[in-house]
Amino acid sequence: MDMVSIKDRGLKRPKTERSLKAGDRRFAYLILIPAMTAFMVMVFYPFVDAMSMSFFQFTIYDMEPIFIGFDNFVTVLTDPYVLASWVTTAVFVVGTTLLTMTFGLAWALLMYQDFHGRAVFRTMTLLPWILPSTVSAFVWAWMLNGKYGVVNAMLLSAGIVDENIQFLSNDVGAMVAIILTRTWISIPLFMSFFLAGLQGMDFQQIEAARLDGAGNLTIVRRLILPHLKPVFLVTGALGMIGNLQQFDIIYALTGGGPIRATTVLSIEVFKQAFENWDLGMASTIGVLWVFTLMPLVVFYLRSLFKED
């Protein structure tokens, strides 16, 4: 009987502001469920699981994880080989991000200029970005081939080197190879970021500066770079986050070698987990890796939310 009367009331009375809001809120939570579930199952749980696994010894020889407290962390932080992968990662991340941003900015400035054929260039710029990582790795491995590679042929004929460089089998060469390839892939995206940033430029300001006798380079330095500063910070953080996580290109090109010369954190964790099957160790390095990433992500999220 109660049920009926409640139902009747709901039908007869016009919905009050309050119940409408409650209905909206229910709907808002309801449509959030699928994404939240996916997030919880595929991101949050795996991360918490990895966190806790870092306190256990769990290799292929252990039937069950054995709790060992902070031992994994001690092992990682005292192992010079593992610590070296932080340095390797830093070299890769800084090198790639700097090169990408420099070329991305230069290319965006060029593509902002109105010239004949610009549309074709802009369209083609996407190419490196949409190739599957394995394909990009192939393309560069072949270009940098130690015997028949076209890069070696060019360097030789220009007289820059006397004999072929074995890019992928020496430490520096392998690092150069992965930085170049990753830069090549990332330029299109960064060009788009900078192009989007350039849309907000104040043209009258540029015209005024030009009347005052400022040249092209002065305008870039005095007006364009300051205008792009916020874009620089956000894309810089975004680029570093992406490069800190990069796995595919490095694995396909060098597999982390020669020996350990290009073993960045992603490769290290992969090898520990899926080649040595040492899940405790892999998780420990993974957790430390997350802490390495955290400041950048916090910075990025804060700048995203600043205007909201």
Added chain:
Amino acid sequence: MFELRSWQAKAGFMALLLLIAFFLFFPVYWALSSAFKGNGELYQMDPTLFPNDFYLGHFMTAISEGNLLLQLKNSLLTSTSSALLNAALASLAGYSFAKFEYPAKKPLMLLILSAQMFPFGVLLISIYPMLQAVNLLDTKLGLTISYIVFALPVSTYMMYSYFKQLPNELIEAAKVDGASNLKIFYRIVMPISFPAFITVTLYAFMWSWNDLLYSMTLITSEENRTVGPGLLLRYINENNSDWGGAMAASFLAAAPVVVVFALLQKQFIGGVTSGAVK
């Protein structure tokens, strides 16, 4: 923007343009031209810029030997379904964040976005045994679900910023007419948000299409193998010397998506950049 009156300015501009254009486009050209060279021409110390005769043998063997077509099909299937699934989840969540007010909104949104902090490699350590436990290891379904990890945070944000721009009056008007929230969402909001939906789908597709780590680890059988690991296993090993084949197979693997992006690139670039840096 630049004044290119003096010859120095013109020359500087051209030099920079050609330099970066060479870096960006020459590798693609080189791969393509290598795919059409016979082995004799391919393996000589002094490489030729154009293929002497358009040799198609590498393309033939790339298709007839190995499983390239099957792998392409698997890649397209897993990438497309995960991209659509991702876009659907992101649309729902983005709409919730953009057009409703509730106390837990900001923390929940931050939570989803913070997923970028967790490297895919770390998550994989737990995803692997998880899929194993529910018998989804080495299945296309398992891979499809795992791919959601990649793009969901940014996709949600992209849909959120798109919905945010939609005028509230649109929704209010429909509400006055007595339409339910659900109806408003799929009859009014989604149809006008179709461009954003496509952008997000393409964005997510890119992630899974480019992936090597997950597809290499979570798929172990030849029958479910996708293109990335397929190419890697076939052409990169100790004694590989089939660069012509590798280039031809790469070209075939990349072609379908290059065509799609060429057609859709304009809206795509705008959508992605507005989502990530606004």
